[in-house]
Amino acid sequence: MELIYMIEQNLDELEEKSIYIMREAKERFGNMAALWSMGKDSTVMLALARKAFMGKVPFPVIHIDNGIDFPETYEFREKLAKKWKLDLIVQNSDIKPEISGYACCGANKTVALKKIMRERGFDALIVSIRRDEHGIRGKERYISPRTKDFKWKYKNQPAELWNDYSSKQGNGGHIRVHPLLDWNEIDIWNYIKREKIPINSLYFARDGTRYRSLGCTHCTVPIKSNADSIDKIISELRSTKVEERSGRQQDKETAYIMEKLRALGYM
Amino acid sequence: MHIQQITMLGHKDHGKSTLIGSLLMSTGSATDERIADAKSTSKKLGRQFEPAFILDAFSEEREGGLTIDTARAQIKYRGKAFELIDVPGHDELIKNMLSGASYATTAVLVVSAAKDEGIKPQTKRHLFLAKMLGIRHFVVAVNKMDTVGYSQNDYEMIKNDIAAYLDGIGVHSQSVNFVPISAYKSENIISKSGNMHWYRGKPLMELLLTCHTKNFTGKMPLRAIIQGTLETESGMAYTAKVLSGTIEAGSSIRILPLNKKATVKRLYVKGREARSAKAEENIAINVSQDMGNMRGAVISSTNMTKSANAISTMLFFVKPVGGSAELRFNGNSTKAKISLDKVIDTVTGKPKNTQKPKALDAAECIIRLEKKVAVEEFSSFRDLGRFVVYSSGKFAGIGVVEKVLG
Numbered sequence: 001m002e003l004i005y006m007i008e009q010n011l012d013e014l015e016e017k018s019i020y021i022m023r024e025a026k027e028r029f030g031n032m033a034a035l036w037s038m039g040k041d042s043t044v045m046l047a048l049a050r051k052a053f054m055g056k057v058p059f060p061v062i063h064i065d066n067g068i069d070f071p072e073t074y075e076f077r078e079k080l081a082k083k084w085k086l087d088l089i090v091q092n093s094d095i096k097p098e099i100s101g102y103a104c105c106g107a108n109k110t111v112a113l114k115k116i117m118r119e120r121g122f123d124a125l126i127v128s129i130r131r132d133e134h135g136i137r138g139k140e141r142y143i144s145p146r147t148k149d150f151k152w153k154y155k156n157q158p159a160e161l162w163n164d165y166s167s168k169q170g171n172g173g174h175i176r177v178h179p180l181l182d183w184n185e186i187d188i189w190n191y192i193k194r195e196k197i198p199i200n201s202l203y204f205a206r207d208g209t210r211y212r213s214l215g216c217t218h219c220t221v222p223i224k225s226n227a228d229s230i231d232k233i234i235s236e237l238r239s240t241k242v243e244e245r246s247g248r249q250q251d252k253e254t255a256y257i258m259e260k261l262r263a264l265g266y267m
Numbered sequence: 268m269h270i271q272q273i274t275m276l277g278h279k280d281h282g283k284s285t286l287i288g289s290l291l292m293s294t295g296s297a298t299d300e301r302i303a304d305a306k307s308t309s310k311k312l313g314r315q316f317e318p319a320f321i322l323d324a325f326s327e328e329r330e331g332g333l334t335i336d337t338a339r340a341q342i343k344y345r346g347k348a349f350e351l352i353d354v355p356g357h358d359e360l361i362k363n364m365l366s367g368a369s370y371a372t373t374a375v376l377v378v379s380a381a382k383d384e385g386i387k388p389q390t391k392r393h394l395f396l397a398k399m400l401g402i403r404h405f406v407v408a409v410n411k412m413d414t415v416g417y418s419q420n421d422y423e424m425i426k427n428d429i430a431a432y433l434d435g436i437g438v439h440s441q442s443v444n445f446v447p448i449s450a451y452k453s454e455n456i457i458s459k460s461g462n463m464h465w466y467r468g469k470p471l472m473e474l475l476l477t478c479h480t481k482n483f484t485g486k487m488p489l490r491a492i493i494q495g496t497l498e499t500e501s502g503m504a505y506t507a508k509v510l511s512g513t514i515e516a517g518s519s520i521r522i523l524p525l526n527k528k529a530t531v532k533r534l535y536v537k538g539r540e541a542r543s544a545k546a547e548e549n550i551a552i553n554v555s556q557d558m559g560n561m562r563g564a565v566i567s568s569t570n571m572t573k574s575a576n577a578i579s580t581m582l583f584f585v586k587p588v589g590g591s592a593e594l595r596f597n598g599n600s601t602k603a604k605i606s607l608d609k610v611i612d613t614v615t616g617k618p619k620n621t622q623k624p625k626a627l628d629a630a631e632c633i634i635r636l637e638k639k640v641a642v643e644e645f646s647s648f649r650d651l652g653r654f655v656v657y658s659s660g661k662f663a664g665i666g667v668v669e670k671v672l673g
Contacts, residue, residue: 007268007270007341007342007343007348008268009268009270009348010268010269010270012547013547015537016508016547016548016549019537019549020494020508020549023494023495023497023506023549024494024598026495026497027494027495027506027562027598050538051537051538052538052549053497053538054497054498054499054500054535054538054551055538058497131338131339132341134324135301135304135321135322135324135338136324136325138322138324138338138339138340139324139325139336139337139338141366154325154335154336155325155327155335155336157336157363157366158362158662159362159363159365159366159585159655159662160366161365161366161369161370161655161665162369162597162653162654162655162665163492163597163598163650164595164597164598164655166595166655166657168660184341241298241299242298242299242300243298243300243301259324259325259326
């Protein structure tokens with residue numbers, strides 16, 4: 001039997017859904033920011049924001065910088081921030097050499113995010129997660145409240161139907177906005193191709209490997225691949241049987257790790 | 268490619284998540300990694316393999332053996348794509364069921380034939396809600412047939428009971444397909460089971476292929492909902508989503524509920540100036556006059572859309588609401604006074620002899636709105652004939668407009 005686990009969806013439909021969610025969030029929240037990891041998903045999100053808001057990204061974009069991202073990632077950040085006139089906030093996180101994986105993502109990145117959210121008083125945060133990435137991310141709402149401590153009360157999520165996204169943050173919490181929830185990994189690549197979106201060079205194969213999902217240098221492992229162009233990546237994904245985040249160490253250490261990370265406020 | 272969204276319906280433990288897991292595996296749509304994860308978790312918990320764990324990802328769901336929140340998975344079968352929406356079958360999780368099922372156009376009711384299971388409250392209540400949500404196609408899958416020796420008699424009893432209920436709530440049961448299955452053993456899912464020769468119909472996936480339809484909002488009159496505002500190089504513009512028909516630059520539009528006329532001076536689609544926009548597109552328009560905050564207002568070219576502050580409705584209560592509530596129509600919120608006409612038991616589908624609805628009851632009501640809103644009857648245009656009910660800032664239920672009174 002032919003295995004097809006990645007369905008290629010209608011890009012116009014996806015684009016309109018994302019634009020609607022981003023406009024809804026911008027309408028509702030007075031002080032919204034977005035996370036930008038310089039990865040493919042959050043870069044596509046910025047391209048969609050430019051479509052939603054007359055060619056410019058109307059909110060600050062935050063890079064939680066642990067200082068150990070790849071050099072290509074920093075280079076890409078500077079280039080695109082200038083080209084798209086982004087209001088870029090770089091928030092440094094302390095990296096402790098003795099901890100890694102779950103502890104690192106859970107502590108360092110989340111602590112740094114909390115710090116900048118508090119300092120700037122952001123009431124909403126766009127995060128470019130997708131439902132197909134992980135079973136836990138598949139349970140998210142488009143507009144989802146987090147508590148003051150960044151906790152995700154996933155056992156009691158608000159109702160969300162019929163264009164009513166009226167979740168409130170309240171009590172010092174904030175709202176997570178997920179405009180890319182409906183997209184599949186392959187849709188992201190089809191869209192990058194169609195819209196000619198600039199993309200981090202680490203995704204393209206060099207010497208027989210490439211990064212399929214990008215994190216920091218400590219916890220991200222490349223996959224074997226010869227896909228050195230967008231077209232080749234798309235055809236590679238059409239026949240893959242492996243999960244996208246298989247190169248991400250923090251997903252795998254113990255059972256329910258993503259649930260724990262997300263409950264703590266991880267992206 | 269167009270994706271048909273299908274929600275599961277039915278009582279807890281009747282096999283909704285297991286059926287999705289089974290469909291994912293038998294159509295080759297689940298990765299080895301997710302299957303392996305579901306297998307190893309099943310083993311750790313000392314259970315037989317649970318295909319349901321492919322979607323039930325929360326620790327509490329796996330350890331507790333229930334679905335807490337809705338999840339989705341996509342499959343492709345014979346060149347057509349489907350998104351399967353899993354929902355919880357517990358009565359106290361009905362807001363999560365609504366959040367998932369509301370996106371679907373087709374529903375698969377899963378009802379277990381197993382001893383002591385059969386037709387339970389959520390079996391029927393979910394059908395009632397699916398009808399209210401506007402779901403058009405229904406398939407009834409009688410599950411766990413392997414546990415009752417593939418008994419045709421047990422199947423027919425369930426089938427007749429469900430068919431009578433469907434007719435009672437206004438879903439023509441003759442147009443609904445019924446299929447006996449075993450989700451766990453993948454029987455009558457993709458191919459016909461050798462254990463149920465008495466079943467003359469098609470396996471479940473074949474039945475779902477016949478429900479694969481597209482909606483045709485393009486040829487209808489213009490309707491668009493105003494979402495808010497944004498700045499353009501030529502000043503403030505209203506943002507809106509086109510629901511049906513097309514809108515053109517330079518054209519004259521009517522905006523409800525204010526019933527104002529305006530001219531579209533400039534039209535933008537995806538950040539660029541355009542001459543026209545069609546259904547499903549998000550637009551920004553500069554209009555001939557500034558009308559202030561118009562969030563939730565409707566641009567409409569049909570007199571089917573009306574400005575009203577009195578509507579006859581069907582409500583479903585997640586929490587019972589007293590005489591007043593807040594109704595939210597597409598981002599537009601208004602206070603409302605509710606006069607109950609008839610309380611309906613959503614399990615029997617029949618009127619109750621009371622004027623006090625409980626949680627999970629429905630009611631036919633006359634509603635008076637504090638301010639006028641642009642509405643249509645749900646049966647004529649769904650997006651403008653439905654609303655969400657809030658009480659004291661909390662989600663309390665949903666409603667559909669049966670008649671616009673004035």
